Amino acid sequence: MSNGSKATRESFGEALQKVGAEVPNIVVLDADLSVSTKSVLFAKSFPERFFQMGIAESNMIGTAAGLALSGFIPFVCSFGCFVTGRYETIRVSIGYNRTNVKIVGTHAGLGIGEDGYTQMGLEDINTMRAVPGMTILQPADDLTTHAAVRFAAAHVGPVYLRLTRQKVPTLYRSEQVFQSGRAILLKEGDDLALIGTGATVYEALKASEDLSEYNPWVIDIHTIKPIDRALIRTLGDKCRTLVTVEDHNVIGGLGTAVAEVLSDGHSRARLVRLGVQDNFGESGKAEELYDKYGISAKKIVEQVRKILK
Amino acid sequence: MPETKLIEKLQRLATECRLDIIEMISKAGSGHPGSSLSAIDILVALYFHEMHFDPKNPYWEDRDRFILSKGHAVPALYSVLVRSGCIGQEELGTLRQINSRLQGHPDRIALPFIEASTGSLGQGLSIAQGMALGLKLQKKEQKVFCLIGDGECQEGQIWETAMSAPKYGLNNLIVFLDNNNGQIDGTVKEIMDISPIDEKWRAFRWATTSIDGHNFSEILAALEQARKEEDRPTIIIARTIKGKGVSFMENQIKWHGTAPNEEETKKALSELRARL
Ligand SMILES: Cc1ncc(C[n+]2csc(CCOP(=O)(O)OP(=O)(O)O)c2C)c(N)n1
Numbered sequence: 001m002s003n004g005s006k007a008t009r010e011s012f013g014e015a016l017q018k019v020g021a022e023v024p025n026i027v028v029l030d031a032d033l034s035v036s037t038k039s040v041l042f043a044k045s046f047p048e049r050f051f052q053m054g055i056a057e058s059n060m061i062g063t064a065a066g067l068a069l070s071g072f073i074p075f076v077c078s079f080g081c082f083v084t085g086r087y088e089t090i091r092v093s094i095g096y097n098r099t100n101v102k103i104v105g106t107h108a109g110l111g112i113g114e115d116g117y118t119q120m121g122l123e124d125i126n127t128m129r130a131v132p133g134m135t136i137l138q139p140a141d142d143l144t145t146h147a148a149v150r151f152a153a154a155h156v157g158p159v160y161l162r163l164t165r166q167k168v169p170t171l172y173r174s175e176q177v178f179q180s181g182r183a184i185l186l187k188e189g190d191d192l193a194l195i196g197t198g199a200t201v202y203e204a205l206k207a208s209e210d211l212s213e214y215n216p217w218v219i220d221i222h223t224i225k226p227i228d229r230a231l232i233r234t235l236g237d238k239c240r241t242l243v244t245v246e247d248h249n250v251i252g253g254l255g256t257a258v259a260e261v262l263s264d265g266h267s268r269a270r271l272v273r274l275g276v277q278d279n280f281g282e283s284g285k286a287e288e289l290y291d292k293y294g295i296s297a298k299k300i301v302e303q304v305r306k307i308l309k
Numbered sequence: 310m311p312e313t314k315l316i317e318k319l320q321r322l323a324t325e326c327r328l329d330i331i332e333m334i335s336k337a338g339s340g341h342p343g344s345s346l347s348a349i350d351i352l353v354a355l356y357f358h359e360m361h362f363d364p365k366n367p368y369w370e371d372r373d374r375f376i377l378s379k380g381h382a383v384p385a386l387y388s389v390l391v392r393s394g395c396i397g398q399e400e401l402g403t404l405r406q407i408n409s410r411l412q413g414h415p416d417r418i419a420l421p422f423i424e425a426s427t428g429s430l431g432q433g434l435s436i437a438q439g440m441a442l443g444l445k446l447q448k449k450e451q452k453v454f455c456l457i458g459d460g461e462c463q464e465g466q467i468w469e470t471a472m473s474a475p476k477y478g479l480n481n482l483i484v485f486l487d488n489n490n491g492q493i494d495g496t497v498k499e500i501m502d503i504s505p506i507d508e509k510w511r512a513f514r515w516a517t518t519s520i521d522g523h524n525f526s527e528i529l530a531a532l533e534q535a536r537k538e539e540d541r542p543t544i545i546i547a548r549t550i551k552g553k554g555v556s557f558m559e560n561q562i563k564w565h566g567t568a569p570n571e572e573e574t575k576k577a578l579s580e581l582r583a584r585l
Contacts (some may be wrong), residue, residue: 007527032460032493032500042496054463054493054501057429060472082429113337116379116413117427282419292407 003171004142004291008198009106010026010165011145013038016075017045018146019153027067029060030054030077037106039078058086061093061101068099073153080082080105080121084088095131099153102152103128107165107249108138109274110293111199115281121162122276125250128160129225133146136225136291138162140201140253141171144222147178155180159280164199166286171201171220182302183228191219193235193242197221197254200245206297211304227257229264236267243272243304245295248277272307274300315358316445316525322392323353324584327554329401330583332376335391335574340413345385347489347522348456351547354528355454356389364394367421372439373451376425378433379458379487380414381566386423387411395416431459431464434484438474441482441542452536460492462503468513474542475514476527482542487522491551491562510544522547527545546549555580 020026020042029051034040043050053060057078064074074082082137084090084106094101109122128134136158137152139145145163151161177184183195186205192214196204201220208216217235221227235242242262244255255273262271290296294303310318326349334340356362360373377386382402390396390550398412403409414428416564424440427433437455442450461467474482484581488506489498496504511517516538520527528547533545552558555577569577 030494034465034494036493052500055460055492056465056501058465085429114337114413116405116416116428118426119415282407282416283405283409283411283413288407308503 001104005167006142006164006170007143007167008139008141009036009038009120009165011142012051012104012106012163013041015035015146015149017041019149020046020049023073023153024183025071025072026075027051027062028075029078031055031082031083033055033061035077037078037104039075045239057058057082058089059283061086061089064101065099066095068101068212069097073100073102075102075104077104077106077188079107079119080124081119084121084124084160089143091131095136098133099158101154102159104161105161106163108162108198109164110281110289111164111165111166111247111286113286113289117281120281122208122249122281123252124160124162125254127226129252129257131158132226133157134156135159135180135207135223136162137180137223138198138222139198139222140198143170143172143175144178147175150175151178152181156195163200165277166199168199169202171205171241178222181223181228182224184216184220184222184232186214186220187218189192191240192304193217193218193219193239195223195242195244195248195254195258200295202296203300207300207304210297210301214308221254224254224257227261229261232258232261233265233267236262236265236269241270241304241308242298244298246275247295248275251278272303274303311524319353319357320532321585322357322381323350324403324554324581326385326388328473328578328581329391330384330576331402331555331569331574333384333387333505334568336402337568339405339568340384341381342569343491343554343558343561344379344382344458346555346558347549347551348379348382348487349385349388351456351485351487351528352385353391354525354532356418357410358529359532360384360454360574361381367395371451373393374424374437374453376427376433376437376453376455377415378427378455378463379430380427380433383413383415386415390422396420404465423511426562430458430461430468434467435469437484438470438479438482441479442477445477445479452481452483454483454485457576458485459486459488459490459497459503459506460500462506465499468577471510471513471515478540480540484542484544486544486546487544487549487550489551491560491565493565496560508544510546516541516543517546518543519546519548522549523553
């Protein structure tokens with residue numbers, strides 16, 4: 001792991017600018033948050049392919065669906081909560097219409113910090129998972145974000161890309177580690193697996209150092225849907241305890257997706273789902289909130305120790 | 310109170326609230342000064358002249374209600390709640406901190422004097438309409454006041470309420486439009502022009518007036534007029550200046566959602582104090 005750190009929304013902005021230069025039918029729409037989502041970089045390079053839709057997310061989503069139906073590849077950008085908050089529009093205009101729209105939700109989770117609950121995407125994975133055909137990506141660092149954007153542009157079908165406001169450390173040296181639908185195995189271990197997605201991958205990795213007596217597996221699930229069933233089955237066979245860690249409500253997120261895979265098979269592993277426990281977020285510093293809601297490295301260690309005692 | 314005395318009192322309070330806004334956002338290290346400063350005169354007129362409420366009892370049944378639909382301007386609301394004795398001055402220092410009642414956007418569960426939790430633009434006005442409808446059904450006299458942004462008018466939901474409130478004859482719903490022509494990515498005019506905004510509301514059959522949103526006699530006169538409406542809701546379109554009262558923040562989009570640093574805070578506070 002190198003020391004650099006960058007918010008995945010920034011990596012996204014740079015990646016979109018790059019991919020936008022290569023793929024001429026990419027168009028980008030934003031709802032008065034281009035400075036925050038970083039779609040502003042694309043807007044500056046390709047003003048004729050950027051559409052400022054104002055604070056009107058439903059209309060932005062519907063317009064994107066129409067652009068997709070006329071052959072473009074639209075990326076619609078806003079905070080995760082606001083864009084996925086227009087669920088029924090996504091469900092019909094994007095989902096049911098099978099439109100090739102890429103939904104980008106930044107400022108995901110508690111990690112947004114001081115702005116508080118109304119600005120936090122905390123149920124967005126849940127709702128997007130429920131849309132048939134939706135691919136859900138949540139990269140954990142800079143290069144995998146670049147890879148995810150490249151994949152989203154090439155993939156035919158709707159994608160939800162979930163990104164952080166806060167900086168996250170660089171975990172990987174090459175874009176190649178990202179293969180859609182395949183989780184990244186950061187550490188092979190024994191009887192315990194720590195499974196993260198997005199910003200919590202680093203927390204899980206850091207926790208694994210303190211938990212070295214258990215020699216835990218550490219997994220990065222950047223593709224939440226379709227999820228890497230094979231790897232989760234393997235972990236379910238080899239480990240007695242799986243721990244998912246997510247900056248999202250535990251209802252309908254990563255933990256639920258892993259539970260679904262396990263319950264389809266014969267695993268007898270115990271699954272512990274760390275994350276926001278059927279609750280709302282609140283204002284505070286991102287690190288304080290990660291502690292309070294039990295998803296910081298320190299709190300992962302404490303909770304795992306308690307469970308395994 | 311003779312009009313001039315009253316207006317002097319409100320002006321002084323507004324300056325004090327502006328000081329609170331700068332101090333609280335500066336201490337928190339984040340927040341929306343431009344948006345709060347543009348709305349504060351309207352809130353001062355409401356909380357120190359127009360509205361009936363009991364600072365000791367947030368649940369008093371006969372109170373008027375206020376909903377801040379553009380929830381990001383909540384520092385303005387916290388400052389009038391402090392100055393009117395609803396919450397203690399010392400609490401302002403906790404804005405946006407973990408476990409604070411003063412959340413980054415209004416939270417009615419955390420803080421009782423907040424009538425509705427807002428922060429996702431477009432929703433507060435519908436909630437205000439529902440409250441006004443509820444009061445009417447109960448044959449109550451209380452009013453519901455609501456403040457929306459001009460950028461917020463780009464949300465479709467605003468126009469759904471625009472359409473429905475006149476149908477129910479909600480003369481007890483009085484809305485201020487904080488028409489400061491700023492949003493995040495630029496001016497409202499360049500992002501998604503909403504003009505002619507007064508004609509749009511009028512076409513939806515609202516009583517519509519346009520005023521200077523920093524001029525207390527105009528604000529009070531518009532409110533008085535609104536009280537006389539018999540069967541329609543009122544929208545008061547208030548021309549405002551984003552960042553009003555702090556020279557370097559005025560009309561600068563940058564100050565939409567950026568906290569001042571130490572030096573900027575000092576400069577802003579001394580400018581405001583000179584006016585007291
Ligand atoms: C549904 C929704 N989309 C986006 C945002 C992000 N946002 C916060 S403030 C703002 C601009 C608001 O402009 P305006 O309504 O004119 O208020 P002002 O601050 O200028 O008074 C935006 C887009 C939000 N809070 N809610």
